[in-house]
Amino acid sequence: MRSIHRLTLIVGAAAIAVATLAGPVVAQTTLENASAKYRQDLSEGNPADLWVARGQEMWKVPRGPKKVSFESCDLGLGPGVVKGAYAQLPRWFADAGRVMDLETRLVWCMVNQQGYTHAEATKQTFGNGSRHRSDLEALTAYVAKESDGVKMNVSLADPHVREMYDVGKKAFFYHAGTHDFACATCHAEDNVRIRLQYLPNLTKPEGAQKAYTTWPAYRVAQGETRTFQWRLNDCFRQQRFPDLIYGSDLSIALTTYLAASANGAVYVGPGIKL
Amino acid sequence: MADPMKIRANLVGDSTEVKVLMSHEMDTGLVKDKSGKIIPAWWIQTVKVTHNDKVVLTAQWGTAVSKNPFMSFKFKGGAKGDKVTITWVDNHNDSRTDTAVIA
């Protein structure tokens, strides 16, 4: 983060220079092709794999006051089963009496099985460098990777999940905040972009699919692997909304709406993004 | 204590292709933290790759190599099951060695 602001200022000038030179449509297309090539060149080695490896190690180790590993944690397919679990989340968990996404469920297992307090479990939901690493980001990356190649299949058959989906959809279009923003302001039209970067139209299956199936993702700008809770949290920040509480019903509702909108697409994460 | 590297070594034709990701901050020493204090330079300076005890690559890096470094290269020879070992050393004299088997 810290390095980015400075860099942003410096390269910002370059971006303006490029854009000014570009002007006409032809040049703009050249820029877009160049942008696509940059992403292509980046795709070869994804540092998110480092988070996946750390999460995989952590999964098996007894943790917390109760010395229980995540092998007792049921993500919906049975205790400890990770293969394909992410592609079916969020789902209803009767033991918790809640619809949960992966991250909320991991916190639930840390509290209810491993004996952490909620505050301890959520102390570092998002990491900041090697001195302030997030176990949750590593665990989430690992579990998500175990759905690589699996078709998204979030069932709305359960009425609780259906309700979350409906609330999430409503929240997506809900205008609020000092700038009268909604998620839909940026994500309900084709070809909306910030500088060179296209923003997905999340109201269309192909947009939701492409976006959802590539989170968690390694964010090049931050040098961190980020989760879907982070993605939503940062969208809220950009909309000048109050902080989105990690694992809150609102965060799960939005996740349910977007995850179910991605149904049918093959999950291919963790991804790599700017 | 540094995290393990992620090493992939694959036989491609008559060469072995090595791809490695390392977990490291690679701080340049030119950036300030939120309180305005310079974050000291902290980076991997040398990398050595061996194949069955024979050195196949040595690298020296400056602070310009990106955070969580990635590197790939190829060497002639190598057989499935052979070991490829990589060691990095940073300017704290911290180091890390990991081994992968050629697939």
Place this chain on the structure above:
Amino acid sequence: MDMNRRQVLKTSGGATFLALLAAAGWIPSAYADAPGWSKAEFDTHTMDATLAALGAGKPVTSSDVAFFSTPDIAENGAVVPIGVTSKLPNAESIAILVEKNPFTLAALFDLPAGTEPTISTRVKMRETSNVYALVKAGGKYFMTSKEIKVTLGGCGG
């Protein structure tokens, strides 16, 4: 090598200064260059100085040295993929230089016999700059260059 440097600093009073910096948290107290890392080559700030430090003199521009998987425009200067390959026989080393970075030399790879002269990695770029691939082959230096524009990334999808 490293010990020598430290002793020189100590006798010249440099150690005191370093200790002060360390105490102030400006440099880690455990700071010590890794064995085999050439400070003289990396602590250079211009193309001329870096080439001189490397002993490369005036390299020949060669189409036998090429970039691959290297973008024309990088949307984030923190991570710029660079691939270098060479068709020259007897390649001994590959260096990546970024002209407008605070330190010109980004990375130097020594290639023992049997290692192919093809390397890829990722570097930071402070701003739009020429990037140079320098290959030492048969005792001589060859070079190619490419301008990479650095722009600003958005918030990402």
